Amino acid sequence: MNVLWEQFPVFRDGFLLTFQLSFLSAIGALLVGTLVAVLRISPVPPLRWLGTSYVNLFRNIPLTAVFVFVVVGLPLLGSSADFLKIPGLDQIFTRLGIDLPYFRFSIIALSLYTAAFVCEALRSGINAVPSGQAEAARSIGLTFTQNLRFIVLPQAWRAAIVPLGSVIIAMIKNSAIAGFMGLYGDLSSRGQELVSAGVNGVTYPLIPVFIAISLGFLIMTVPLGLLLDRIEKNRMVKAR
Amino acid sequence: MAQPLIELNSVNKWFGSLHVLRDVNLTVDRGEVVVVIGPSGSGKSTLCRAINRLETINSGTITFDGQPLPAEGRALARLRADVGMVFQSFNLFAHLTILQNVTLGPIKVRGESKANARERAMQLLERVGIANQADKYPAQLSGGQQQRAAIARALAMQPKAMLFDEPTSALDPEMVGEVLEVMTSLAAGGMTMIVVTHEMGFARHAAKRVVFMADGELVEQAAPAEFFGNPQSERAKDFLSKVLQH
Numbered sequence: 001m002n003v004l005w006e007q008f009p010v011f012r013d014g015f016l017l018t019f020q021l022s023f024l025s026a027i028g029a030l031l032v033g034t035l036v037a038v039l040r041i042s043p044v045p046p047l048r049w050l051g052t053s054y055v056n057l058f059r060n061i062p063l064t065a066v067f068v069f070v071v072v073g074l075p076l077l078g079s080s081a082d083f084l085k086i087p088g089l090d091q092i093f094t095r096l097g098i099d100l101p102y103f104r105f106s107i108i109a110l111s112l113y114t115a116a117f118v119c120e121a122l123r124s125g126i127n128a129v130p131s132g133q134a135e136a137a138r139s140i141g142l143t144f145t146q147n148l149r150f151i152v153l154p155q156a157w158r159a160a161i162v163p164l165g166s167v168i169i170a171m172i173k174n175s176a177i178a179g180f181m182g183l184y185g186d187l188s189s190r191g192q193e194l195v196s197a198g199v200n201g202v203t204y205p206l207i208p209v210f211i212a213i214s215l216g217f218l219i220m221t222v223p224l225g226l227l228l229d230r231i232e233k234n235r236m237v238k239a240r
Numbered sequence: 241m242a243q244p245l246i247e248l249n250s251v252n253k254w255f256g257s258l259h260v261l262r263d264v265n266l267t268v269d270r271g272e273v274v275v276v277i278g279p280s281g282s283g284k285s286t287l288c289r290a291i292n293r294l295e296t297i298n299s300g301t302i303t304f305d306g307q308p309l310p311a312e313g314r315a316l317a318r319l320r321a322d323v324g325m326v327f328q329s330f331n332l333f334a335h336l337t338i339l340q341n342v343t344l345g346p347i348k349v350r351g352e353s354k355a356n357a358r359e360r361a362m363q364l365l366e367r368v369g370i371a372n373q374a375d376k377y378p379a380q381l382s383g384g385q386q387q388r389a390a391i392a393r394a395l396a397m398q399p400k401a402m403l404f405d406e407p408t409s410a411l412d413p414e415m416v417g418e419v420l421e422v423m424t425s426l427a428a429g430g431m432t433m434i435v436v437t438h439e440m441g442f443a444r445h446a447a448k449r450v451v452f453m454a455d456g457e458l459v460e461q462a463a464p465a466e467f468f469g470n471p472q473s474e475r476a477k478d479f480l481s482k483v484l485q486h
């Protein structure tokens with residue numbers, strides 16, 4: 001286990017990039033997932049169909065395949081996802097702005113894949129909102145969009161927060177694939193480097209390196225899990 | 241004669257093969273209070289819900305304030321803003337305070353200023369007797385208080401008519417009175433109302449007309465004294481003998 005102490009800066013840097021990747025992908029997944037959920041419950045049949053197809057596609061193919069489609073497919077289409085070079089945001093998350101696109105590609109792949117699960121968690125939340133709520137909103141003249149925005153979604157979010165949390169935890173773990181799909185600098189790619197190329201001619205064995213990587217993930221996922229437990233407990237107390 | 245506010249012409253509605261509204265004709269004048277009674281499953285709720293298009297109809301026409309009901313979109317939303325609806329189960333927005341429940345419509349639908357909406361909401365809550373509950377959440381109120389809040393929420397839209405679907409049926413007996421009191425004063429104030437209820441006392445005293453429904457049909461309608469004193473149809477007689485026995 002000496003590797004963790006000897007190469008601590010490597011793991012620290014890797015952890016920081018994995019954290020950034022997870023954070024930005026979580027935001028992306030929540031945004032896209034909410035949009036897909038709205039499509040899925042839309043009164044317009046073609047939109048509904050689009051939402052359902054999205055979920056059925058992304059929920060049922062391996063994440064690795066999504067990564068391949070994004071990492072190989074986008075460049076074929078001539079895109080290096082420059083729309084994610086968001087001014088201001090790229091000052092905080094400097095990897096967003098650089099010319100190598102793999103950080104942006106990883107965000108896209110993780111967001112698109114996770115959005116399908118976010119959509120389903122949200123939809124279960126929406127179904128948990130009694131139909132009388134939307135009906136009362138309609139009866140005072142709120143439009144479909146206002147109804148969603150002011151009445152249904154705020155309540156659905158509350159009901160969905162625990163399942164959403166599980167989705168995000170899964171996504172954080174899934175982000176480890178990015179390091180095998182072109183991204184350099186996250187926990188898994190830095191770990192791999194220690195095993196294969198090593199540092200100053202010293203290579204490290206696989207198992208201790210991956211134990212250290214796992215520790216890095218636990219630092220993110222365990223607190224999130226504890227937070228969810230608390231939210232759930234609070235809710236049970238309130239419901240009594 | 242002035243145009244009626246609500247007019248239903250040969251309205252038919254099916255749920256699958258179940259014929260829930262059979263050729264219903266009904267007109268309600270401005271300021272009129274109509275009580276709808278009838279056995280369970282006779283289509284009273286469906287009739288109410290059809291008037292603000294929470295339920296679509298299969299044939300016939302419904303006009304409100306001279307206009308046929310819009311099919312969908314903004315026009316329909318505008319119509320619904322003009323028709324207040326009070327539900328059996330209150331349906332207050334669970335994540336909003338009582339005050340927010342009442343101000344949401346005026347602010348988001350009518351584009352009223354927050355201060356203005358708030359002031360009117362407090363007046364309305366005062367009027368239904370729960371101004372001191374304004375900052376609580378619906379779950380913290382009794383059923384009677386929730387239903388009065390729901391009435392205030394509907395009134396805040398300054399509707400041209402109010403629909404009540406069994407507003408007191410979900411209440412503990414001791415809370416029925418406080419809600420009926422609010423409704424009675426509304427009726428006295430000239431609000432156009434359609435009220436589905438089993439409260440025969442309210443029908444007798446506050447209604448201008450009683451409409452009796454059975455099996456989706458509008459069987460008979462008359463002024464309360466006439467209807468309760470001298471029902472014409474067998475079904476109404478039968479229904480009244482059952483209800484009034486208790």
Ligand SMILES: Nc1ncnc2c1ncn2[C@@H]1O[C@H](COP(=O)(O)OP(=O)(O)OP(=O)(O)O)[C@@H](O)[C@H]1O
Pocket residue numbers: 255258260278279280281282283284285286287
């Ligand atoms: N969404 C629906 N789908 C199918 N059938 C329905 C639906 N809503 C109501 N019905 C049926 O239509 C008939 C009329 O229902 P409605 O609720 O209008 O009756 P009601 O007179 O209000 O009865 P109650 O006094 O029990 O409230 C009933 O037989 C009911 O089961």
Ligand SMILES: [Mg+2]
Pocket residue numbers: 284285286405406
């Ligand atoms: Mg009913």
